[in-house]
Amino acid sequence: MPDILDQARTQVLDGGVGLDEAGVLAVLRLPDDRLSAALQLAHEVRMRWCGPEVEVEGIVSLKTGGCPEDCHFCSQSGLFASPVRSVWLDIPSLVEAAKQTAKTGATEFCIVAAVRGPDERLMRQLREGVAAIRAEVEINIAASLGILTQAQVDELVELGIHRYNHNLETSRSYFPNVVTTHSWEERWETLRMVRASGMEVCCGGIIGLGETVEQRAEFAAQLAELDPHEVPLNFLNPRPGTPLGDRSPVAPRDALRAIAAFRLAMPRTILRYAGGREITLGDLGTRDGLLGGINAVIVGNYLTTLGRPASEDLALLAELKMPVKALSATI
């Protein structure tokens, strides 16, 4: 059997065809002494098929906490004894968040709500919020509001939401271990409608939910089948009071193996560092990932936790000679 990295060099780097599930699994199983070779190849693939630019994004929670769903990793579920309280962001603060994001040079601003799906109050708040941001800030607006109806998809298109985030979170086979209040298929259906609407699809998940390495490979293959514009890669940040609150974070080497493997599965996608990278990988690991297939970052704080200061990420990008994608390049 040929070496998986030799195979990937021909198939992914030269041919632009991502690894299948078996190939991803082989990468995830590489011994430690092959990890840097895997990251190096993933980096070459990213440079060849995406280029050196890095897409920078900021996110904010429009409605925090009190969610009726039971995603076992989430501090915003109202079903667990998490200390996160339910709170709505007012419009001036939303505009302020967009300004803070634009100031970093980011092109993407994602408005997120902890809900099963939007109700009329949330859609109203979103409409007002989007209009207020547009009046003052030049930035692409994305949204993440859970499971959608076709009418809501249509409304988001009308509002000019250019990308919609809806994470599958984990592989289809492992999903019922993580979420019981809705199904993987319901999430897939929303993603299908978003894709059909012309909005860009942003879909990723969380590494370290207790899935096996085989299920990690399965997840990468399922994402590759969806072929999202963007894949945000989170690493579990165990939250107090949640069912996964006592799990350990992913080992740094396994996190890096996942980055390389997901890039080799999806050569052209925007592969974004999302939550959990600070506690999983620290400063050095952030650099390794950016040199191992990652080509996008969330800068600044997350929804309920804090990130490292945007200035540190921007300085690192400058040092790595990776230009921040400009707004003009995205519209």
Added chain:
Amino acid sequence: METTEPTRGGTDPAAGPWCDRCGRALADGGHEECAAARRLEPPRFCPACRRRMRVQVLPAGWTATCVEHGTTRG
């Protein structure tokens, strides 16, 4: 009440008596993990009265409000 300054015995975490991350008594000890975690988390409990606070995280900062002891920012 809205304050931007920690009030005396109020939202200054060092003032206690409650841990602003886990909500347990600081005097009981064992909050090293909380202190480490707080570098990448906003406070959740009012250190003065242990109420869960309303916390808003923005890309470049956060606010945490206790109905009794006001708002802190970071």
